[in-house]
Amino acid sequence: MEKYIRPGVKTTPFCPGCGHGILMNAILRAIDESKMDMKKMLFVSGIGCAAWIPSPHFNGDTLHTLHGRALAFATGAKLYNPDLCVMVISGDGDLSSIGGNHLIHAARRDIDFKVICANNLIYGMTGGQVASTTPKGSKTTTTVEGSPYRPFDLCKLVEAAGATYVARYAVTQPVALINSIKKALLHKGFSFIEVLSPCPTQFGRRNLLDRPEEMIQDLIRRCILQEEVRGLSEEEMAERIITGEFLTCQRSYRCV
Amino acid sequence: MPAIIQVRLSGFGGQGIVLAGILLGEAGVIEGKYVAGSNSYGAQARGSNCKSEIVFSDGPIDFPHLTKADILLAMSQGAYNLYCEDVKEGSGLILFDQGQVMPREGLHLIEIGVPATEYALKRLKNRQVANIVLLGAFIEITKIVSRKAMEKAIRVHVAERFRSLNLKALQIGIELGRRVHG
Amino acid sequence: MRSTGLKTTFPKGLHYLSGNEAAAEGAIAAGCRFYAGYPITPSSEIMERMALRLSELRGVFIQMEDEISSICAVIGASWAGAKAMTATSGPGFSLMQESIGYAAFTETPCVIIDVQRAGPCTGQATKVGSGDIMQARWGSHGDYQVIALSPWSVQEMYDLTLRAFNLSERYRVPAMVMADEAVGHLRETIRIPEKIEIWDRKKEKGGAPFGTDEEDGVPPMPAFGEGERLLVTGSTHDAFGFRRTDDPEAHAKLVERINQKILKSTRVIVETEDYFLEDSDTALIAYGFTARTSLYVVKRLRKEGARVGLLRLKTLWPFPEEAVAELGRRVKRIFVPEMNQGQVAGEVKKYARCDVISLGQTNGEVIQPGTILEALTKI
Numbered sequence: 098m099e100k101y102i103r104p105g106v107k108t109t110p111f112c113p114g115c116g117h118g119i120l121m122n123a124i125l126r127a128i129d130e131s132k133m134d135m136k137k138m139l140f141v142s143g144i145g146c147a148a149w150i151p152s153p154h155f156n157g158d159t160l161h162t163l164h165g166r167a168l169a170f171a172t173g174a175k176l177y178n179p180d181l182c183v184m185v186i187s188g189d190g191d192l193s194s195i196g197g198n199h200l201i202h203a204a205r206r207d208i209d210f211k212v213i214c215a216n217n218l219i220y221g222m223t224g225g226q227v228a229s230t231t232p233k234g235s236k237t238t239t240t241v242e243g244s245p246y247r248p249f250d251l252c253k254l255v256e257a258a259g260a261t262y263v264a265r266y267a268v269t270q271p272v273a274l275i276n277s278i279k280k281a282l283l284h285k286g287f288s289f290i291e292v293l294s295p296c297p298t299q300f301g302r303r304n305l306l307d308r309p310e311e312m313i314q315d316l317i318r319r320c321i322l323q324e325e326v327r328g329l330s331e332e333e334m335a336e337r338i339i340t341g342e343f344l345t346c347q348r349s350y351r352c353v
Numbered sequence: 354m355p356a357i358i359q360v361r362l363s364g365f366g367g368q369g370i371v372l373a374g375i376l377l378g379e380a381g382v383i384e385g386k387y388v389a390g391s392n393s394y395g396a397q398a399r400g401s402n403c404k405s406e407i408v409f410s411d412g413p414i415d416f417p418h419l420t421k422a423d424i425l426l427a428m429s430q431g432a433y434n435l436y437c438e439d440v441k442e443g444s445g446l447i448l449f450d451q452g453q454v455m456p457r458e459g460l461h462l463i464e465i466g467v468p469a470t471e472y473a474l475k476r477l478k479n480r481q482v483a484n485i486v487l488l489g490a491f492i493e494i495t496k497i498v499s500r501k502a503m504e505k506a507i508r509v510h511v512a513e514r515f516r517s518l519n520l521k522a523l524q525i526g527i528e529l530g531r532r533v534h535g
Numbered sequence: 536m537r538s539t540g541l542k543t544t545f546p547k548g549l550h551y552l553s554g555n556e557a558a559a560e561g562a563i564a565a566g567c568r569f570y571a572g573y574p575i576t577p578s579s580e581i582m583e584r585m586a587l588r589l590s591e592l593r594g595v596f597i598q599m600e601d602e603i604s605s606i607c608a609v610i611g612a613s614w615a616g617a618k619a620m621t622a623t624s625g626p627g628f629s630l631m632q633e634s635i636g637y638a639a640f641t642e643t644p645c646v647i648i649d650v651q652r653a654g655p656c657t658g659q660a661t662k663v664g665s666g667d668i669m670q671a672r673w674g675s676h677g678d679y680q681v682i683a684l685s686p687w688s689v690q691e692m693y694d695l696t697l698r699a700f701n702l703s704e705r706y707r708v709p710a711m712v713m714a715d716e717a718v719g720h721l722r723e724t725i726r727i728p729e730k731i732e733i734w735d736r737k738k739e740k741g742g743a744p745f746g747t748d749e750e751d752g753v754p755p756m757p758a759f760g761e762g763e764r765l766l767v768t769g770s771t772h773d774a775f776g777f778r779r780t781d782d783p784e785a786h787a788k789l790v791e792r793i794n795q796k797i798l799k800s801t802r803v804i805v806e807t808e809d810y811f812l813e814d815s816d817t818a819l820i821a822y823g824f825t826a827r828t829s830l831y832v833v834k835r836l837r838k839e840g841a842r843v844g845l846l847r848l849k850t851l852w853p854f855p856e857e858a859v860a861e862l863g864r865r866v867k868r869i870f871v872p873e874m875n876q877g878q879v880a881g882e883v884k885k886y887a888r889c890d891v892i893s894l895g896q897t898n899g900e901v902i903q904p905g906t907i908l909e910a911l912t913k914i
């Protein structure tokens with residue numbers, strides 16, 4: 098792992114039980130197993146806890162940008178130097194709320210990015226405010242009676258916008274997650290992996306999941322592979338999160 | 354010839370006033386003159402009155418906009434009415450598209466009618482090049498730039514497929530100029 | 536736009552171009568090979584010309600989804616090694632401000648052309664103004680410096696865009712060309728020079744990209760993909776880019792350096808021009824298109840024997856304090872005509888110890904010679 102961690106980095110900044118650390122691990126494993134050259138990798142992130150996954154930890158080029166703008170910065174770098182393998186790692190709030198417009202446009206352009214959206218259903222860094230991904234009814238510091246609005250289905254959103262590789266996994270599905278990241282690394286085009294990553298500090302404790310283990314267990318209980326959905330009743334599906342690879346195709350037959 | 358000559362081309366949007374201005378300016382530059390040009394753009398260049406103003410000088414131009422026209426070219430009645438009084442008295446010159454514009458009596462300057470649209474239609478079956486016909490007459494009458502320079506300007510700014518049409522229009526304009534002036 | 540048929544920079548010699556076209560050619564001559572932008576009147580011709588020229592020259596052009604992403608893409612491309620720029624007008628310039636602060640703090644060379652129109656807000660989109668001068672200096676939060684130049688002719692749209700690139704590369708700072716609609720849409724004779732000077736950012740293998748002991752305060756800047764494993768962040772950082780968000784000393788040091796590297800070099804950056812000032816008791820200070828009007832007025836009054844002159848500001852930021860202070864010691868009064876409500880007049884008042892009279896005009900029109908003449912003949 099030393100090969101992948103920037104010299105001088107000793108600890109990660111995440112809270113105990115934060116899913117972002119597990120995700121960080123999964124990304125580096127996928128990079129290692131894919132034998133990527135870190136010198137040709139550029140990691141771009143926005144602002145938020147998730148944006149710290151690559152910066153400063155990853156031992157490649159890292160560009161820690163502004164809140165919401167990671168994909169816009171990445172677009173300039175990738176277009177000017179197409180040899181760079183550009184991975185964008187950022188939070189749900191960063192990529193889909195303040196940066197939502199850049200997200201759909203980058204997907205539309207089908208630029209060869211490997212986007213990893215660390216979705217903790219909340220604004221972690223700023224203290225647990227509602228996000229565009231927060232489930233309806235969840236309590237946050239800005240939805241004291243529970244969020245009245247529906248969240249985005251990020252995978253459907255980017256698929257509709259033109260992404261060519263789309264998947265969702267939780268950090269509780271490490272093997273599938275690593276395999277998915279490896280696929281994204283090989284894919285030529287806009288790849289998007291939504292990774293459910295628990296935030297015990299800002300989400301769990303306000304939503305009856307006081308301890309980090311409870312959040313992990315909750316995710317294990319709720320995540321279901323898309324292949325397993327058939328035959329389940331509506332009741333059994335309630336609260337379930339469907340995971341899996343939703344789309345994998347090449348631009349030749351997606352672009353109009 | 355005074356050191357500075359100020360020319361205003363005018364008409365309504367779609368008559369090619371802006372292009373005519375660019376050609377005139379480009380021809381001036383080709384002849385080594387100092388030129389400054391500005392024109393209507395955006396919504397103005399599309400509808401209603403449209404103008405293009407060119408300042409010619411032998412030296413660097415301080416204020417590059419037109420202060421008072423020495424010469425007005427008017428391709429529409431609206432533009433003529435709007436600008437005919439903003440031409441220098443005595444030495445001023447107005448060229449108007451005869452048939453499109455009814456000139457006013459009593460302006461103390463020279464007014465010359467050039468049937469530009471009529472000839473563009475009659476000879477080339479294309480009213481779109483009336484601007485170039487008028488331009489041809491204008492350079493023939495004033496010698497403000499040479500025919501050679503104007504032809505070169507047309508080659509720089511007009512797409513190849515319209516080039517010969519525009520050069521023909523220029524020729525017609527020059528002949529008209531010779532006729533109405535000579 | 537019609538193809539120029541050129542696979543090279545624009546040919547030397549005399550041409551008839553609009554200011555916006557000339558700015559694009561100046562950028563190309565400077566080595567700009569990346570453009571990202573979003574359409575806005577009255578700057579769009581720059582973008583259209585860049586789209587054409589970068590396709591002819593095999594550079595990179597992209598129309599982004601807004602101005603925020605445009606400037607972000609420019610910064611990203613700059614770190615990938617490009618000389619990169621964008622152009623916009625008031626509303627877009629407002630949207631770019633956060634990222635301009637990012638470029639200043641991460642010391643990213645980039646050029647922004649603002650073809651100013653009549654604000655505030657959507658204002659008069661096709662009309663002229665110069666109301667963004669203070670925004671250029673103070674538009675993003677925190678203390679930082681930028682370089683802003685003010686072209687008064689089509690020639691200078693070319694020359695100063697080229698210069699903006701050079702200064703931006705040399706000092707690793709966002710450089711702005713604060714043009715206005717009147718200059719952007721003016722067509723004039725322009726001479727493409729025989730020889731031009733080109734600056735490129737310093738590079739140094741293994742060097743600290745965000746700290747230096749060099750006199751000029753400008754660290755070397757490698758690019759992504761060169762194996763330097765760069766660490767770039769808009770948070771406070773040390774010489775190698777590590778975040779230092781709790782360290783007062785690190786913050787003070789970085790903010791100080793990014794300000795001082797520009798302020799220390801004002802002698803190089805700041806350019807002004809004097810006209811008839813030797814014996815003047817009254818002076819005009821002007822910039823951009825308004826300086827043309829001002830010179831015209833000065834020459835007319837001189838013919839009548841008035842002792843009046845003009846100080847033209849080619850650089851707006853850093854502000855030409857010394858030239859203004861010096862002028863203030865020599866003349867009795869200074870008039871500042873400008874197409875805003877006295878933005879530069881306020882700066883002049885800070886440095887000139889004489890009467891300073893603002894001749895601000897905000898009606899979407901250029902200031903006419905008669906307007907300045909009238910104000911001057913009142914005294």
Ligand SMILES: Cc1ncc(C[n+]2csc(CCOP(=O)(O)OP(=O)(O)O)c2C)c(N)n1
Binds near residue numbers: 188191217221222228
């Ligand atoms: C323009 C701007 N607005 C607001 C903020 C404050 N801010 C910082 S991080 C953040 C939310 C981050 O949420 P997310 O992207 O989901 O990352 P997480 O911390 O949850 O991993 C916000 C609102 C900011 N930095 N910049």
Ligand code: SF4
Binds near residue numbers: 110114117295297298
């Ligand atoms: S606040 Fe949440 S997302 Fe941020 S580090 Fe802590 S647990 Fe992780």
Ligand SMILES: [Mg+2]
Binds near residue numbers: 219228
């Ligand atoms: Mg989040």
